[in-house]
Amino acid sequence: MADSYGQNCNRCGFCLSVCPTYLAQGTEDASPRARIQLIDFFSDHRVGSSEKLKEIISKCLMCGNCASICPSGINHPERYVRMREKMIRDHGDMPGIKSLVYLLAKESRIRMAAGAAKIARKIVPQVFAEKYRLGSIALKQFPVLNKVPFRAAARDAMTHKPGHKSKAASGLKYGRVAYFTGCATNYLFDDTGFSVLNILRHMGVEVIIPETQTCCGTPMLFHGGREKVKSNVNNNLACLDAQGIDAVIVDCPTCGAALKNDYPALAKEFGLDQDAANRVAGKVVDISSFIMAHESPENFPQNDEMIRVTYHQPCHQRNHMPTPGSAQALLNALKGVEYTQALDMSSCCGGGGTFFYEYPEVSRGIAKKKVANAKATGADFWVTDCPVCRINLGGYLDESAGLTVVHPACVAARFLPDLKGRTRQFN
Template identity: 50%
Template sequence: MSTPINSPVKPLKNCGKCGLCLAACPVYKVLKEEQASPRARLQLIKAFENNTLESSALLKEIISKCLMCGSCVVACPSGINHYEQFMDMREKMVKDLGETPAIRSLIYLLARESRIRRGAGLARLGQRWVQKLTPTWLANKYCLGNIPLKQFPQLNLLPFRKTVATTIPPQGIKKGSLVYFTGCATNYMYADTGISMVGILTHLGYEVIIPQDQTCCGIPLMFHGAVDEAVKNMILNITALGAHECDGILVDCTTCGAALKDEYPALIKKRMANDPQKSLEYWEKLASAAQKIADKTFDILSFIVAHKQDLVFDKTTPNLGNIAYHAPCHSRNNFNTLPLVQSLLRELPFINYTPTLDEAECCGGGGTFFYEHPEIAKKMMDKKIHHVKAVKANIWLTDCPVCRINLAGNIDKTSETEAIQVLHPVTLIHDALKKGPLEKEPLEKS
């Protein structure tokens, strides 16, 4: 019997060392080393908690060599939430041993929206100078992980949320109101995803509300042990999202969705029990608001499947050829969307959906995993690119921005994979919709 990824943390003694988590763990499948397995990490955590194992650089590395995909949780017959255990252990390791300068810088930026905005602006300027002044052969030598800097996505000319109104009316008769949590990637990198989200939701008859004071969901901060900073972001988002009456909260990234749906209620409850600086009434009110948000959170692809009968496609849309899909880990493990997405893609009349052999295998992106452990991530990506080439795909779809960065960034621009586009599924669907007379053309990215 599988364990939901948002299940409570059960005692480590429940681990029977059965090994079912080994077959589910993408890192173990690459390294084939016992210390890389989820059960080994659990035993190390147990020894640490029993004071028979001290903090060390090696222990921190072993704990960090995890994609936080949650696959081991789903596979565990003993009901252990490895995900929460690993998250808590990362926090302890960072407190004991600190973090690298690069990760500390990332945490500093993501902890405040104003810093993210300034950092994105500087990065966009840097991209322009690299493109103008650096020869291609040299630019391809500068990499973040395995990804050449020139193959990173172009940052939006303006943050997406600055280009749209807070409230966008529906096309035709209003069916309801939806709040759109854009996340950092859409706001600063992938405006095409945001434009398509708004276009689809208004096409379906929904008013779209985009709170301008939302910020990073907090998951990247939690992954690196910065829980205090993550809680501050969560409180800001709970306030921003909870300020609007709506029928649902939509995400285009299932990692952000996992934060809103699973991590916010869990972390707020944990703080309620351990933070004496705030009153119990304060935390209870916050916990109630977090749970309301969790109950209303949906990923966009599940929402589209539930309303697909109302999609009106332009009959002149040409066939786009072979399309492959990469299922992000949080889509599979937190939202269980893979069967729904497969069904949706098979029904789209303008594509030939061809599943790859490793469609549901992790790509090795994992937040910053592709940067921290590039040798492991590369082995995962080499396999995925081999399989996407085998189905002769023109477009590779994925609904996770980090997966999108990783897939597109590892495609060899000098080989037969050069022509493969990597897109969010909503872009493909929106482009094929019959446009209303008042719908504006998509904004241009720089």
């Protein structure tokens, strides 16, 4: 009988048809069934710990496609995470990854690192920025850090513009929400953050941005930092389980999946407040789903523009969130949007958190196919919910591509009556 992790792989091969690394490499050791079998062999002491075993287990995008199609119900991501912890404990990890896990364990460290990176970006010569790469993406292609962390900028803006009364709070199921911004919106993509805020205010929703929120912990879990993530989970539960909060809005599907699916189990494992974890999990909703549930497209009137968009569906949105098609529904509902679906809309982009940095050749091969198919749509904007997908896809676009990668909220905010395309300003 299978244990709680589902050690009952039938080696049927269904997972091969949906695994990005297997499809890119075509070798059995890149397949989910091979990883599961090796984990079983390791557990039964039929294979020992080795650098090669660590590489096979780690060369995975953690997309969850295999688990979603598995007829045996194997929880592949959970088993991979547990095995990665053992392999990292035995063989260590790349210095850059170890540094990332260290930084994400405390918000003060993230803030310090972001500040240092901002200074470095200013003083690094352009020729260096063109030649130096993180993984296979040129440094110049990475997004510029926010001038001010989004949560601080939003707090100042909200302080100077108090007293926004809901136009329809009595008619909304969710009248008071907490916005979990995640690390990327806070430090890299404030256009997403201000778009979300502007939309929620337009809808008449009272927004609270908890000041003590920090990294959701997913990158740490993926890289053997389970013992470090307890503090993050505890802090986030404490600030999100506020009395009177009707919903927890997320703009990142990875953060959403962590809060909704992982936190209840982690709270139990760490001996944290299980009731709080369950309450928070039950309130998590992504911004596109929230808009579609509580706003009419007529309230996003068409400005004097028609924009052409295509969409990339993040793996965590598709496999781990309850309404995976919400962004597409939103794009189709907006009157000023001409939406064309790319051939591989739902295929993984190859970003995979830090995968693009650890395995650049595999990642680049996957991403370049995505870029070619997105260009073929003739779109002006390439829309995606995931900040890592945004970084990865944007990293392979040059000016000649004619494509800008943005969050769905940024597209919707362009059609608010009082913004006229301006999404970085809080109104």
